[in-house]
Amino acid sequence: MTNIKEIAQCAGVSVSTVSRVLNDHPYVSPDKRKSVLEAIDRLNYTRNINAIHLSKGKTNLIGIIIPFNNHPYYGAIVNGITKQANAIGCHIVIFQTNYDREKEIQAFNMLQMKQLDGIIVCSRISEMKILLDYQKYGPIILCEDTAQAEFSSISIDHYAAFSCALEYVIAKGYKKIGYSLGRKKSRNSSHRTKAFNDIIRKHKLINNKEWLFEGSYHIKDGEQLFQDWNSMMDKPEALIITNDDTAAGFILTAKKSGTRVPDDVAILGFNNDSLSEMLDITTISLPLEWIGKMAVDLFENPEVVKHVKLDYALIKRSTV
Amino acid sequence: MTNIKEIAQCAGVSVSTVSRVLNDHPYVSPDKRKSVLEAIDRLNYTRNINAIHLSKGKTNLIGIIIPFNNHPYYGAIVNGITKQANAIGCHIVIFQTNYDREKEIQAFNMLQMKQLDGIIVCSRISEMKILLDYQKYGPIILCEDTAQAEFSSISIDHYAAFSCALEYVIAKGYKKIGYSLGRKKSRNSSHRTKAFNDIIRKHKLINNKEWLFEGSYHIKDGEQLFQDWNSMMDKPEALIITNDDTAAGFILTAKKSGTRVPDDVAILGFNNDSLSEMLDITTISLPLEWIGKMAVDLFENPEVVKHVKLDYALIKRSTV
DNA sequence: TCTTGCCCTGAAATGGGTTTCATACTGTAC
DNA sequence: GTACAGTATGAAACCCATTTCAGGGCAAGA
Numbered sequence: 001m002t003n004i005k006e007i008a009q010c011a012g013v014s015v016s017t018v019s020r021v022l023n024d025h026p027y028v029s030p031d032k033r034k035s036v037l038e039a040i041d042r043l044n045y046t047r048n049i050n051a052i053h054l055s056k057g058k059t060n061l062i063g064i065i066i067p068f069n070n071h072p073y074y075g076a077i078v079n080g081i082t083k084q085a086n087a088i089g090c091h092i093v094i095f096q097t098n099y100d101r102e103k104e105i106q107a108f109n110m111l112q113m114k115q116l117d118g119i120i121v122c123s124r125i126s127e128m129k130i131l132l133d134y135q136k137y138g139p140i141i142l143c144e145d146t147a148q149a150e151f152s153s154i155s156i157d158h159y160a161a162f163s164c165a166l167e168y169v170i171a172k173g174y175k176k177i178g179y180s181l182g183r184k185k186s187r188n189s190s191h192r193t194k195a196f197n198d199i200i201r202k203h204k205l206i207n208n209k210e211w212l213f214e215g216s217y218h219i220k221d222g223e224q225l226f227q228d229w230n231s232m233m234d235k236p237e238a239l240i241i242t243n244d245d246t247a248a249g250f251i252l253t254a255k256k257s258g259t260r261v262p263d264d265v266a267i268l269g270f271n272n273d274s275l276s277e278m279l280d281i282t283t284i285s286l287p288l289e290w291i292g293k294m295a296v297d298l299f300e301n302p303e304v305v306k307h308v309k310l311d312y313a314l315i316k317r318s319t320v
Numbered sequence: 321m322t323n324i325k326e327i328a329q330c331a332g333v334s335v336s337t338v339s340r341v342l343n344d345h346p347y348v349s350p351d352k353r354k355s356v357l358e359a360i361d362r363l364n365y366t367r368n369i370n371a372i373h374l375s376k377g378k379t380n381l382i383g384i385i386i387p388f389n390n391h392p393y394y395g396a397i398v399n400g401i402t403k404q405a406n407a408i409g410c411h412i413v414i415f416q417t418n419y420d421r422e423k424e425i426q427a428f429n430m431l432q433m434k435q436l437d438g439i440i441v442c443s444r445i446s447e448m449k450i451l452l453d454y455q456k457y458g459p460i461i462l463c464e465d466t467a468q469a470e471f472s473s474i475s476i477d478h479y480a481a482f483s484c485a486l487e488y489v490i491a492k493g494y495k496k497i498g499y500s501l502g503r504k505k506s507r508n509s510s511h512r513t514k515a516f517n518d519i520i521r522k523h524k525l526i527n528n529k530e531w532l533f534e535g536s537y538h539i540k541d542g543e544q545l546f547q548d549w550n551s552m553m554d555k556p557e558a559l560i561i562t563n564d565d566t567a568a569g570f571i572l573t574a575k576k577s578g579t580r581v582p583d584d585v586a587i588l589g590f591n592n593d594s595l596s597e598m599l600d601i602t603t604i605s606l607p608l609e610w611i612g613k614m615a616v617d618l619f620e621n622p623e624v625v626k627h628v629k630l631d632y633a634l635i636k637r638s639t640v
Numbered sequence: 641t642c643t644t645g646c647c648c649t650g651a652a653a654t655g656g657g658t659t660t661c662a663t664a665c666t667g668t669a670c
Numbered sequence: 671g672t673a674c675a676g677t678a679t680g681a682a683a684c685c686c687a688t689t690t691c692a693g694g695g696c697a698a699g700a
Contacts, residue, residue, distance in 0.1 A: 003656055014680040019658060027678050049433035050379065051656035053370040054685050059435075061413070070399055075390030082389070082416050086423075091430070093381070093413050096402050103406075110411070113369035115379075219594045252598040274539045275595075278572040323686055334650040339688060347648050371686035374655050 002043040011039035022047065053114075060090045062299060063107045063119040069096045071217065072273045073243055073288060077122050077143065080292020088300060090117070099125045099183070108134040118302070120295045123186065139302035141295045144187040147307060152298040154308045156286050158191035161312040162240070165268050165284050166199045169238045172320055174266055178211030178236035180225055180246065196240075208236070216242040222249020229265065230257065238266035238320065244276035244283055251279055251319065267319040282320040285313040322363040331359035342367065373434075380410045382619060383427045383439040389416045391537065392593045393563055393608060397442050397463065400612020408620060410437070419445045419503070428454040438622070440615045443506065459622035461615045464507040467627060472618040474611050474628045478511035481604050481632040482560070485588050486519045488602075489558045492640055494586055498531030498556030500545055500566065516560075528556070536562040542569020549585065550577065558586035558640065564596035564603055571599055571639065587639040602640040605633040 004022075008015045013032050020028045021036040028036075039045075053059045062085055066074040078094070085092055093116065097103040104126045110116045111134060118139040121131070128148060131140055135150055142148070145155040169177055179196055181189040193212075200207045210232065213225055225246060229235060241247040247269030251261050261267055269276055272285035287310045294308055324342075328335045333352050340348045341356040348356075359365075373379045382405055386394040398414070405412055413436060417423035424446045430436045431454060438459040441451070448468060451460055455470055462468070465475040489497055499516055501509040513532075520527045530552065533545055545566060549555060561567040567589030571581050581587055589596055592605035607630045614628055 001656090004658095005656080008680095015657080016659080016680055016682095017678085020679090023658080027676090029678065032679085046432050048374070048656050049430070049435045050370055050373040050377075051685090052658080053435075054368065054374050054687090055656080055658045057370075057685075059370065069389070069402070070392065070395035072390065075395070078389055079416075082414075091413055091415075093411055094402070095411075096399075110369070112366050115369045115373075219598060223598065249594075249598060274569075278539060278543065278569060321686095324688095325686080328650095335687080336650055336652095336689080337648090340649090343688080347646090349648065352649085368686055371655090372688075374657085375686080375688045377655075 001048070002045045003048070004045075006043060007036065007039045007045055010043060011035040057114065058117050059115060061093055061116050062090050062296070063093045063095055063110060063116040064122060065095045065097060065104055065107050065119060065124060066122045067097055067099050068217065069094060072245055072275070073271055074122055076271075076288035077292045077295075080289035081120060081296055082292070083289070084293040084296035088296065090296075097125070099123075101125055105130070108137075111140075112137040118299045120292075120299065123188075139299050141298045143291055143295055145191050145309070146187060149305065152302075152305050152307070154291050154294040154298060154310070155188075156291070156312055157309045158188045159195045161270070161284050161286070162192040162195040163199055164312065164314055165240050165270075166196060168282075168314055168316075169240065169266060169268055169320055170199070170203055170205070172238075172266065174238035174320075175205055176208075176211075176235075176237045177205065177240065178208070178213065178229075178238070179240040180213035180216040180242050182215070182217055182242050184212075184214055208234070210234070211236045213239075216246040219245045219249040222246040222251070223253045226250045226253040226257075226259075230259070235265070238262075238268070240268045242270060244269035244271045244273040244281055247281050247283070247319075248273075248275045248279050251281065261319050269319075272313075272315050276315075276317075280318040282317040283315050285315050287311065321368070322365045323368070324365075326363060327356065327359045327365055330363060331355040377434065378437050379435060381413055381436050382410050382616070383413045383415055383430060383436040384442060385415045385417060385424055385427050385439060385444060386442045387417055387419050388537065389414060392565055392595070393591055394442055396591075396608035397612045397615075400609035400614075401440060401616055402612070403609070404613040404616035408616065410616075417445070419443075421445055425450070428457075431460075432457040438619045440612075440619065443508075459619050461618045463611055463615055465511050465629070466507060469625065472622075472625050472627070474614040474618060474630070475508075476606050476611070476632055477629045478508045479515045481590070481606070482512040482515040483519055484632065484634055485560050485590075485604050486516060488634055488636075489560065489586060489588055489640055490519070490523055490525070492558075492586065494558035494640075495525055496528075496531075496555075496557045497525065497560065498528070498533065498549075498558070499560040500533035500536040500562050502535070502537055502562050504532075504534055528554070530554070531556045533559075536566040539565045539569035539572075542566040542571070543573045546570045546573040546577075546579075550579070555585070558582075558588070560588045562590060564589035564591045564593040564601055567601050567603070567639075568593075568595045568599050571601065581639050589639075592633075592635050596635075596637075600638040602637040603635050605635050607631065 004015050004018050008018045018036050021033050082092055095107040111119050120141045122143045140151055142151050142153040145158050146153045247267050254261055269281050269283040272283045276283045290310055324335050324338050328338045338356050341353050402412055415427040431439050440461045442463045460471055462471050462473040465478050466473050567587050574581055589601050589603040592603045596603045610630055
């Protein structure tokens with residue numbers, strides 16, 4: 001492998017000059033620049049980027065922590081991140097964790113070892129304490145609704161979004177309302193739960209613990225959710241479901257078993273996926289790609305810790 | 321940032337010894353090992369991985385070239401790759417290209433500059449000529465049905481899989497059969513096209529050029545596909561659709577407009593996604609995660625160029 | 641006793657850039 | 671004519687680990 005030294009020799013200049021040409025620095029005379037360029041061409045030279053990384057102390061690599069990759073919610077965020085990262089000349093290393101602590105730590109270790117310039121956490125299982133430990137090694141951006149002073153964050157106001165959903169369902173006349181979450185203890189979930197409890201209390205409706213379902217992520221979980229719902233003696237008349245994928249699974253299974261939506265059970269989802277559009281599912285549209293884009297923006301300006309909240313929109317369709 | 325030199329000083333040994341401890345080499349006396357470990361602990365040392373990369377000439381990073389990330393087909397392959405890559409201590413850098421040549425080249429350049437140890441190409445737009453240029457910089461694995469002697473490949477026998485699908489549709493009595501592809505000129509597509517032409521000729525059925533549709537990737541494309549199909553004077557009675565996502569889009573749109581499946585039009589998809597299961601779509605199951613896994617296996621053994629083909633399975637359901 | 645081989649250790653070479661600093665030259669302003 | 675600013679250039683320091691090589695110590699076998 002030819003290196004910068006050989007180029008320097010071949011072009012009859014010093015390595016500094018070669019480096020200057022390579023990095024478009026000023027103060028290189030046209031003729032030397034030319035001979036360096038020729039030498040590069042002649043010797044078929046490529047820079048060893050690992051040496052550059054070592055020297056510069058950065059890699060232009062951003063880590064993304066997500067639980068699942070094959071999921072519309074995270075897929076959309078990743079899309080947003082990817083686009084914006086490309087715009088600032090960065091690449092993406094995906095850490096698909098399945099909520100495994102080890103895997104998350106792996107990502108943070110790579111930050112510590114300088115293989116990553118920063119990390120965007122789309123969803124996590126590690127405690128805040130862990131994140132604080134690693135914070136000194138580089139910017140960590142959280143895609144969650146937090147006020148943690150040490151980290152920039154970008155999120156949807158899940159409390160407000162869920163409230164909006166619930167108020168709409170209530171306004172439509174439903175009294176027995178249940179909802180499903182991914183993991184009960186995630187930040188986003190806790191906001192949704194709080195919203196649920198507050199609004200239900202405000203309207204003096206039944207708050208039945210049984211009507212809170214967990215583990216709703218994928219379309220197949222929707223099938224299970226339907227089974228669970230269907231096997232209840234006292235069924236809620238409306239369900240606010242974690243995401244459109246699960247909602248779709250629920251609705252498709254419901255149809256098979258002759259359950260009518262929204263007559264037998266009203267369904268409201270989140271995300272406004274293509275699938276929800278196809279199935280005409282009432283949903284809350286979330287600006288997921290924007291979350292990704294903003295996360296990269298926040299990564300770029302690590303000096304200022306900001307907490308950005310993005311807007312949502314109720315999409316009225318046929319399932320409520 | 322403390323480095324290996326400081327550790328050596330602090331522990332009263334040479335850097336070589338520190339390196340040996342760090343890398344679990346034999347031939348370090350227990351007491352020296354202990355004092356090194358203590359020094360590492362005391363100074364809160366972390367290795368700079370970029371230096372290791374430079375020194376070792378590898379990064380344990382595998383690049384993946386995919387057109388879309390938020391797509392079940394590629395999502396599943398990426399899942400398989402991720403799992404197996406983790407098993408061998410590698411991480412994944414995703415290049416989502418949207419079939420943009422530039423983006424693909426970017427990935428290859430990173431291989432050339434040694435930021436990647438290898439590349440798995442799930443689908444590409446660059447010509448083989450380009451790949452051959454970059455081949456010398458590291459293993460490139462193709463997830464396509466090729467016999468190119470220079471590259472290992474892993475694929476489904478798309479010719480056979482498509483033939484199987486088509487024979488089944490024909491056996492069910494359909495005579496006017498159309499099909500859809502992603503991009504006409506991709507390798508996989510060309511195998512499907514060949515299979516289609518061969519089988520149709522064999523059975524002496526109509527081969528109507530109009531019944532070949534293109535650009536079918538996502539669920540929304542299925543909606544469009546239905547519009548196209550529906551607006552034809554002479555409609556095919558059965559459609560073999562690129563993938564289940566598009567098939568689902570077609571079927572859901574069809575239902576809205578009162579078109580019955582399979583009575584008005586039979587539908588057969590590919591992949592056997594969760595969605596196809598939910599919608600009871602007849603499909604060809606493809607071992608996508610296995611493609612990913614095998615791709616990593618092939619990457620690991622770059623000395624032997626192999627062309628692996630995986631099996632498929634017809635899943636009979638209600639849409640044919 | 642001598643060889644051979646294994647264990648242990650450190651100096652130095654190696655991987656390949658970037659960047660600072662010192663120096664020198666040129667042109668312009670006063 | 672003197673300062674000063676700007677342009678050009680190379681030597682050397684720096685980023686940080688891995689790995690080769692050489693050498694010393696020690697034990698077992700001849």
